[in-house]
Structure formats: C-alpha cells, structure tokens
Amino acid sequence: MTTAGTPSQSAHGDTGTPVVAARKPRTHPYDAGQLRRDTWNDLQFHSHWLREMAQQSNGLAEPKNAVAHELEVLRRLEAYWAFPGVKVIDELAELFDRKQYDLLSTRSREVARMLLSDSYRTARHHSDYRNGEQRSRDHGQRRSRHHKEQLMDHHEDSRPYFEVLFVDDIDDDEHDELCEALHELRRDDDEFIYDVVFARSFEDAAIALLFNHTIQACVFRYNISFRTGNHHPIFNRYLEMMKAEKPARVYGLERSLELGRIAKELRPEVDLFLVTDATIEDVAGRLGRNFGRVFYRLNNYLELHLSILKGIRSRYETPFFDALRKYARKPTGVFHALPIARGKSITNTHWVKDMGRFYGPNIFLAE
Numbered sequence: 001m002t003t004a005g006t007p008s009q010s011a012h013g014d015t016g017t018p019v020v021a022a023r024k025p026r027t028h029p030y031d032a033g034q035l036r037r038d039t040w041n042d043l044q045f046h047s048h049w050l051r052e053m054a055q056q057s058n059g060l061a062e063p064k065n066a067v068a069h070e071l072e073v074l075r076r077l078e079a080y081w082a083f084p085g086v087k088v089i090d091e092l093a094e095l096f097d098r099k100q101y102d103l104l105s106t107r108s109r110e111v112a113r114m115l116l117s118d119s120y121r122t123a124r125h126h127s128d129y130r131n132g133e134q135r136s137r138d139h140g141q142r143r144s145r146h147h148k149e150q151l152m153d154h155h156e157d158s159r160p161y162f163e164v165l166f167v168d169d170i171d172d173d174e175h176d177e178l179c180e181a182l183h184e185l186r187r188d189d190d191e192f193i194y195d196v197v198f199a200r201s202f203e204d205a206a207i208a209l210l211f212n213h214t215i216q217a218c219v220f221r222y223n224i225s226f227r228t229g230n231h232h233p234i235f236n237r238y239l240e241m242m243k244a245e246k247p248a249r250v251y252g253l254e255r256s257l258e259l260g261r262i263a264k265e266l267r268p269e270v271d272l273f274l275v276t277d278a279t280i281e282d283v284a285g286r287l288g289r290n291f292g293r294v295f296y297r298l299n300n301y302l303e304l305h306l307s308i309l310k311g312i313r314s315r316y317e318t319p320f321f322d323a324l325r326k327y328a329r330k331p332t333g334v335f336h337a338l339p340i341a342r343g344k345s346i347t348n349t350h351w352v353k354d355m356g357r358f359y360g361p362n363i364f365l366a367e
Helices: 032-056 061-080 085-097 101-117 126-130 141-156 172-184 202-211 233-243 253-266 280-284 301-316 319-328 341-347 353-359
Strands: 009-012 018-020 161-167 193-199 215-220 271-276 293-296
Touching: 032 061, 032 101, 032 233, 061 085, 061 202, 085 101, 161 202, 172 193, 172 301, 193 202, 193 215, 202 215, 202 233, 202 253, 215 253, 215 301, 233 253, 253 271, 271 301, 293 301, 341 353
Parallel strands: 161 193, 161 215, 215 271, 271 293
Antiparallel strands: 009 018
C-alpha cells in the first residue's frame, strides 16, 4: 500500500506565492478501512490548501481537483457507515460547489478528527449530525456554533456505540422516517446508543458487514435485490469473500434467508433479525439458528428497538467483573497482616502515596 506524499514547497511561481505540492494519488490498498482513513486525512489537508489558495486568488485548480476526487471516493465508502455517512459528504460537496472553502476546511477537519480518534462513538447528539435531520441551511456562524456544541457534547456520554444495518431497498423518505422512529425510542437510561446504516442489496450487505466493524446487528427485509450499484475497486475483495460462500441465486424470502446464512459465516457475533410479510408458520421452519427474531411487517418499532438492545446486552454482560466491582464497594474489614489491606497501607503511608495515585483506589479495594 502506498502512503500519502508529504506536503512540500517548491519554487515560487510567477506571483511570488509558494506552490504546495499535492499529495500523490493513491493506489488502491488492500484494506478499505485504511483507504477511508487516508482519504479523510487527504480531504482535510487539501481543503485547507484550497482555502488558502482561494484567499490568495491563486492556483485553485490543483487543490480543487484533489478535493473533488476525495469527495467522490468518500461518497462510495461512506455508503456503508452511519458516521459520517453519505449525507455529510453531500453537505461538504455543497460547500465545495458554493465555493465556501473556509467552512469546507473547518467541517472536513472536524469530521476527520472525530472519525480518526473514534470520539464520535461517544457523541450524545451524533445522530442529528450524521443523518442530516432538519438543520438550518445557513452555513455561517449559527451552523458553526451548533456543530461546536455537538462536538462538546460527545464528551458527556460514554455509553458504548454501535451501528445497525438495515438491508432493504427503500427510498430516502422511508430511510429518514425509519431513522426518526428509532431515534424517538431512545431513552437516557438505555445502556447503549446506536445509529442506522442502510444497504440496498445482497452485495451491499456483504460489503457493509466486512467493511464496517461497528455493525453489531442486522435487520433483513424479505425482498431485496442482489447486485450493488456502488462500484469501487476496493470492494472487489469483499465480494470475492462473499462469493466464496456460494450464495444461491434465489429470490424473495429465500434470498434473505441465504443472506442470513452468509452473514453468520462472515460475522458470527452479529445479531440478525428478519422482517417479512409471510406468515410466521411459513417462516418458522426455515430460519434455522441464524435469526434471533422474526417481525411480521414491522408495525412496532419499539419491539425491534428493545430486541436490538437485548442482543447487545447479552454480549456485554460481565458476571465476574460485575461481582468484583460489587465486592470493591463493600466496607470489608481486613487484617493488617495482609500486605495491602484494601489500600490502607498505601493511603496511610508517607512514602508510597504516589503508588496509590498511579493505580487509583479500585485496584486496592478489589483485593
């Protein structure tokens, strides 16, 4: 895999302005995740360069071409992620088209930092940011201030974050309606927080499962198309892995059941749910062990929401660690013959208090 070139300055142009060398075009690496991270890095670099060139009214062609290329690559890659997702790419592309390069640079840098640091996984209001819910179209100070508030809020919520894959060929309006319905079911006392990413076909679902490691639950509709319309060379190896499972060219419910079988082969830890119009009697004997639950036409989103959280909770439970934390909270009497005495020998000494500060109290309370 090739790496990005280092920005450098070449000889001064005719105007006396230093010319910055663009990063070298990337060959396609083996790992789509690495390509995604690298491309976001390149976007924030080139959008910053574009902003500076625009301020000088000089040399816009090269950074503009680089930014346009990176936005197009990210449009392909972000189709399989809830954060930042395609709608954020659309926002950045709109800023690019409007020549609002200052805000484009700021926004791309903020998104890239959240993505590359994984800080978005603890953001309380990340769903509003990612899914493009009704926001002000003003791209000035009000929008910038709102986004800064969202970035600050992510430090306030440490609940584990994951994404749920919906495999269904629905339009954008249905997509937004489903997201809104699931978001409204969130409660502050939920143990986890999740967002939704969509795949429109059998192949898209396979790519998403192999590409997006944050997907921890999948909801399959009963009637999906087979071929993806999202083409990029980086996805070829994922499709080859899926073909190795020899998916049957079946239709309707049988295709969803086949996708469930392959999903369990590719990602055995992921919880699977099926939505169908077929009667439960027709489906029950054909599910095998792949699906945790079947929903008939999905008229009740609350049941789906609770089922998703229940599946994650069952994998999140840590009986031994929970018992250890409970023990550490007990006011247990100790014999001072023990070397640590639940931390008393550390906190009462004049010589090794730094050891207590280094480890913290819990390691001694759990003695």
